[in-house]
Amino acid sequence: MATGRSPSSRPPGTVGVRGWVVRDVEDDWNTQNIAARARALTPDLVGELERLAAVPSIAFPGFPPHEVIRAHDHVVRMLTEAGVRDVGAIRLPDTPPVITGSIPAPEGAPTVLLYAHYDVQPPGDEALWRTPPFAPAPFDEDGEKGIRARGIADDKSNILAHVGAIRAWNGRPPVGIKIVIEGAEEWGSPLDEYPARRPGEFQADAMAVADMGNIRAGQPTLTVGLRGVADVIVEVRTLEGAKHSGNFGGPAPDAMLALVRALSSLHDDNGDVAVAGLRREPWTGATYTDVEFGEAVGAEPGMPLLGTGTLGERLWSGPAITVTGIDAIPVDKAAGACVPHARAKINLRIHPAQPAREAREALIRHLEAQRPFGIPLTVSVAGEAGDGYRAETGGPAMEAMTAAMRAAYGTDPVQMAAGGAIPLVSALHRAVPKAEILLFGAQDGKCNLHAPNERVLVSELENTVVAEALFFAEFAARWSPAGEMS
Template sequence: MTDSTDLKDSAAGLMPDVLQRLDALVRIPSIAFPGFDPAPVHDMGAAVVDLFEAAGVVGVKLLDVPDGYPCVYADIPGPEGSPTVLLYAHYDVQPAPESQNWSSEPFEPVTKDDGRIYGRGAADDKSGLVIHYGTLKILGADRPCNLKILVEGEEETISHLEAFVEANPDLFKADAYVIADIGPQRVGRPGLTTALRGDVACTVTVRTLANPVHSGMFGGAAPDALTAMIRILDTLHDENGDTAIAGVDSSQWDGADMDEAVYREGSAILPGVDFLGTGSLSDRIWAKPSVTVLGMDLPNVAEASNVLLPEVTAKLSMRIVPGADGDAQLEALMAHLRAQRPWNCEVDVAKVKVGHAFAVDASHPAIVAAEAALEEAYGAPVENIGSGASIPLVASLKKVSPDAAILLWGAEDTAQSRIHASDESVDPAEIERMIVAQTLFIRNLAEAVGH
């Protein structure tokens, strides 16, 4: 295995450059959601090409993704017979609306007293971009294996990359895929994510009336759609808060425990508010299903009037357990909703998406090499953890290379990163450690399985 002393020195010396580049990337509001200006997203794609060219990559380019934003791609040859590692990240970010109440401007990155860098995308996932940049800079021209780069431009919204990858499998075949879009429980504690819950979604529309009517004249006998919707949604959970839908799978977690202090800090749950569900905390967030109402089409309080609503639509997301079939789990959810018809109301259910769950093969040589690299980089035992988040691209990559390993790691610590929320941030020390770990992993994998 590769000695890490010189590597750690190299990473430390590179950090001023890495952080300067992260600062520049965070300043680009690359929000790929419909309705936002597409120009910054395209600017960001070009900036990522520049980033990897500055890392010494030859032939990095933008590939057109049908109906979506382009992805950044490069195929970097290494020694003949050596394994191929694909490095993935995404360059788009979540919106940062004023309603989130940021304490600093989201697209003006700032380092605060705690040493963390604050800004939208600083963690998710522009930290992943600079981890890859630092890795490539340190490896230099004498790379020990074949490398590929894939950077997505619309991971945070309706992605079109999965279909593109599956339609062009030769471009994306690899022995290991490194997904730098996640992180450990807490800074300084190395974490390798070994399972992802899947994410299935649908809409449910409830109709009770042909048109709005006066609540005083007709309320009490004529049912309004919102009341019917409330009764339907109440059936999704039992009295403990566990998801209660026939045909939806559940499991138990057998890896490292979820740290309750980390979870409380990261979830922002209010003092005195109880956790949902039963079983261990790890079970509830990594190995059991959870269904969430993401939104409803309703009048807001300021515009509400004295009428019975004739129609209401809600969007639901359900996280499904590793090993479950996504299509079957979504159908179970939709069948449950169709069966709920309080007062014989009309109920229409429509599919939105299926994101499949994932679990790693812990015996794969790349996973073994990754755990060794993490332990060496951090000087601490590795925690095998799960994630309630979903990365739909993983399923497509497994179709392209069924025997490949999927590595899920990065600098987005659960405790403090606050991805998708206000005051998103990243710890520079975590970026530095991950550059070391990722470089070690590539060198160690090449030594372990190269020819």
């Protein structure tokens, strides 16, 4: 049976890391004191987060690569000072280094892989920001203290959550640690293909993927599903060139009219996806209210939401199809002519358990079967399809994180899914199928990730640090070499 140990049975010891020292008393290792120690780190962690968020670490082409490396160096320093050993890198072609490191597991204890990323999205239109995107700005709104900056929620706050959890244990947690922090997640990293080639580098008993957050501030949330993703291009060619709409309009096969007709077939009159073969089922976990969702998406007052069924079903356990771009004549350059050529890019989001390629083929079949006004369409794939992920929820790691979150936040955690894909998660699952993957973080439903005025709340960062630090103890206490609950 199990050989799990109580967190308070951890051998006493003093570890001096940049002056952060605990008393050499065994009783100091109980979970209550670990939580207090983690909370006491908040001012230092906020300062480090502000310094890291001031670095414009955008890995997209056209932005200064040395800024990404500057963020890399900052993270390496924090990890080293926290007590992570053998800090190194996975170096892949044309991408910033993936930071690695480890802390050996105590005898009989499990190992936890900690994931985050140090690159960020571009700021977009800076005129829409209340403060400069790379000048972290503290704020206090309705009694909630926070910091505003690009990338401060996605995903630099979650790097600090890992650092803080390790520091709470003075670099000697009751579990082994593996570090994987990448630098091109937002742009698209070749790391997604790497775990299958080197699964041994990712071996762990649980993986704490901190690139998510809570459904709303103060409500601890575990993400248990991620939708998959695929893109296709649909194209229509009808004429050798543009033709005068007065002389030829009417019978002339207009490419734009054909494309619009085909695109309209993707949804029914309610806005539900109308493509056969795409998986959809009821959602039973937590979800947003209509008001919360309307505020988060920025819907105009009185604007209806699309589709039927619960929001969770429409967002997470069913498909979504979005036309993300159309190539045609711009309105301000339009002439009185029939359009000879038009094409559109379609983004498909897929049920977490449906293979992405299977779903993409269903979409392609649907489009190829369309003959708007008798006109054929050409459909092609655009990039790789990424599978979703659905977590197992009954293992010791999930139970440990549930208990840790309850203690940190003072309320029971809920489970939700996410519409955005994280292809690395499915890659890690395929490479290390026995590892439980926990998706969580310091973000919340109103943090504005990928949007102007991105922000993180100090309370969310603090509670995430406490929850992760307590998770280490809870997981060690539940663990047995066979991976069974104690």
